[in-house]
Amino acid sequence: MGIPQPIAKLLRFGVLAYLTGSVLYTVHYGFTSFVSSSSSSSGTVQDIRPRMVSEPSQAIFEVDSIVYSDQIVEWKTSEKHPDHKVDEDVVIHKVFANAMQPSKVLPYYFKAAQDFDPESVTITTLITFDRYPVFSKLVTNYQGPISVSIHINDDEDRDENLAKLHDMYNSNPYMKEFVDVHVVVDKFNRQFNMWRNVARFFARSNYFMMLDVDFHICTNLQQHLSLDPEARRVMKEGKAVVLPAFEYVNQEDGEDSSTFPKDKETLIKLVKEKKITTFHDFFPKGHNGTNYELWYQTDQVYKVTSYQHSYEPYIILRKEGTPWCDERFVGYGANKAACLFEIYISGVDYYVLPKDFLIHQSHPYKEETRKQERKYNRKLYQNFQEEACFRYSRSFVQANQWDQPKSNNLKEQCNKIKGFKQAMNYFSQA
């Protein structure tokens, strides 16, 4: 059967684009694996027990009461057969297989005493030791389940930083009530997407919020969610709900969250007075998909209708069935956007919550490292989009979902890629 000339050309383009993407990925992957294997002589991160027991300051912790994660995961089979047991390290190595290795994940290094309501929203976030104070504020403010990934660099300060973690956990009584701490010990800074996945993987309720630790939740989110049947309905369906994000115009005004507005009315007043503005308004594409103008006026949940690939709102999602964050993104730039892009084209629509909002708590940024990494990740992200488009289209076509609403987001975004639409038309008719 002959393929018409223009389609054949486009098909070739599609295949070529896919191949180029794959090659770039392989190169990148090979590079990161090389970096990771050459930077460690031992092969595994061993013995991460803090040597200091009652240092420094007020904390005294019982080293023995902590499970150091050498657990066994067991697969039960029918009675006649022996159970199959796997070391936790093997399971975790596979779960986070795309991250840099070696890396030691310690799930539930501290585990909250509570059993959480499965319908509650677990805040998932990431911190390094310099963010402990702002994290403690988040815990006190939220009073609900929190699953946090804490990265401890495997260097000479490792034990001291672990000790600081114990200090922090002991310094706030709400930690023991609400916070599960998962520690990641390795030599790799800023593996943000891997850390996100760790926090989500071990979250103990059906919904999770992806939140940056320096954002203050200004409203009573848990109460609003429980009282808003529409919000609960979209969450149950596996859609994402967005919390609009703001920041103070004068950085000094944004330092003390106790002075922040606590309801939408007060916020809007401050926006009108130009004291508060939408988050990062110098880069509108990051958040303007939220449609702030509509948000100011409505008291109903509404759908995001102008998603584009730079949109990176703070969202709540259903834990099960939502794609994970691609761990090949390391460092600043594009990591969250890539994660949200994949979620979006997988068929998850975004909806905005009408009453709740976040305000950024100001702190100085280290801009230089960011610039370099952003440049690198921008390239990676372009290839990632093409790869993700082809990967998801293929699965939609083969699962007979290509003509269903589930694939609408993908079509809307991936059709922007040159040659994609024609290639897919051909495939879906073949």
Ligand SMILES: *[C@@H]1O[C@H](CO)[C@@H](O)[C@H](O)[C@H]1NC(C)=O
């Ligand atoms: C968001 O901002 C970008 C860049 O300024 C602009 O091109 C786009 O139209 C805006 N989108 C919306 C929905 O306002």
